[in-house]
Amino acid sequence: MEDIPQSSESMKDILDIENIVLFLWPKVLLFVFGILALLLSIFLIIKIFQFLKNRKKKILSLSPLEQSLKRLSKIGINLLINSPQPPLKLRGGKGELCHSVYFELSEILREYLDRAYSFPAMEKSTSEIKELFITNKPIALSNEIIGELVSFFEKADQIKFAGQPSDNEGIKVDMEKIKNIIICLDGLLKKDISKHS
Structure with missing residues (x-):
């Protein structure tokens, strides 16, 4: 087994990692909640149209x-x-x-x-x-x-x-x-x- 170098001068062959991509949880959560809000709004719009359509049918079906x-x-x-x-x-x-x-x-x-x-x-x-x-x-x-x-x-x-x-x-x-x-x-x-x- 090799010895671990003790001084920083002996660690010259190790390169610094540049451009580290951090996983940003707040942005991911914001994106997920945005998609959920979009799906919920589409669902609500569909339900409102269905309600209005059924209401018109009910009015038309009256004698x-x-x-x-x-x-x-x-x-x-x-x-x-x-x-x-x-x-x-x-x-x-x-x-x-x-x-x-x-x-x-x-x-x-x-x-x-x-x-x-x-x-x-x-x-x-x-x-x-x-x-x-x-x-x-x-x-x-x-x-x-x-x-x-x-x-x-x-x-x-x-x-x-x-x-x-x-x-x-x-x-x-x-x-x-x-x-x-x-x-x-x-x-x-x-x-x-x-x-x-």
Whole structure:
């Protein structure tokens, strides 16, 4: 065995190691956590898109009756109607709330007729709807129901376009009227479908 040199002068044949690469744990951990964060964000984005896609399918899968009743309940007017002070904000003598509520109620009823009966109510005026009901009266609809539909559309037009005022009780009554008309129409539609099956 060779002797180990004791002085540094005798160790001249050993070279210093240059450019030592140190393994830097903080940089590696930062890189790993960055990749994990990227994967987690991609996963969350995919889950959000799946949630939105499923929500749209659920909304589209509602029957015309369910969709109309859901929209009626979402109007949010019940809180305002039950308040002790009148909720109408007057602007030039017109109730903004009345206008928007009757616009929404009219749209809900028109959309229901369009979806449930394939009746083109969305793109028709009230007078055109009245003419269509008179000339092409569906068998299941009685004259009384047609009269209620037409009278509601005429009242809604008066409030929406002519600025005719309506009180809170009138709004409440008309909301219940629309709800009852839609439920009645849906019952008649189901009877008509079961007869033809």
